[in-house]
Amino acid sequence: MKRTWLSIILFCLVIALTIYFPGNAQTKQSSRISMDWIKQVGAKQAPRGERIFKVNDYGAVNDGKTMDTKFIQKAIDACAIAGGGVVTFDTGEYVTGSIFVKSGVTLRIDKGVKISGSQHIDDYPIINTRVAGIEMKWPAA
Incomplete structure (x- = not known):
C-alpha cells in the first residue's frame, strides 16, 4: 500500500x-516554427486573367441526369494541356x-452549380491507393 502511494x-x-x-530542446525548437502556412490554406479566389474552360463546351449537360464524367474530365485535361486555367460549369x-x-x-464551382456523385460503383475506376x-x-472517389 505504501509503495502504491509512493508511486503516485x-x-x-x-x-x-x-x-x-518545459524548457527542453523540443519546446524551444517548436516555438520557432513559422506559422505562415496558415495564410495559405482554405478557399482561394481564382486568379483573374487565366483561361476559362467551360465543361459545357466539352459536352457536359446540366440536367442532373446525364453522366458528365468524361466531359468534365475532357475540360480538365484540355486546361492542363494548355498550361493551366479555370474549369467552370454553367448553372x-x-x-x-x-x-x-x-x-x-x-x-471553380459557382453558386447555382450542383455536382452529384453517381450511384453506380462502376463509375469509379479501381486504382492503386493507400488506406490507413x-x-x-x-x-477512386
Whole structure:
C-alpha cells in the first residue's frame, strides 16, 4: 500500500516538474516554427486573367441526369494541356463519377452549380491507393 502511494506521489511530482520546467530542446525548437502556412490554406479566389474552360463546351449537360464524367474530365485535361486555367460549369446539376484534377487546374464551382456523385460503383475506376498506410486497390472517389 505504501509503495502504491509512493508511486503516485512520485508520478505527480514528475508531471508537476515537467509542466513547471518545459524548457527542453523540443519546446524551444517548436516555438520557432513559422506559422505562415496558415495564410495559405482554405478557399482561394481564382486568379483573374487565366483561361476559362467551360465543361459545357466539352459536352457536359446540366440536367442532373446525364453522366458528365468524361466531359468534365475532357475540360480538365484540355486546361492542363494548355498550361493551366479555370474549369467552370454553367448553372445546373451535373452527375459524375471519379474526376482527376491536374496540376495548374482550378475547378471553380459557382453558386447555382450542383455536382452529384453517381450511384453506380462502376463509375469509379479501381486504382492503386493507400488506406490507413496499407497499399490496396480501391475505387477512386
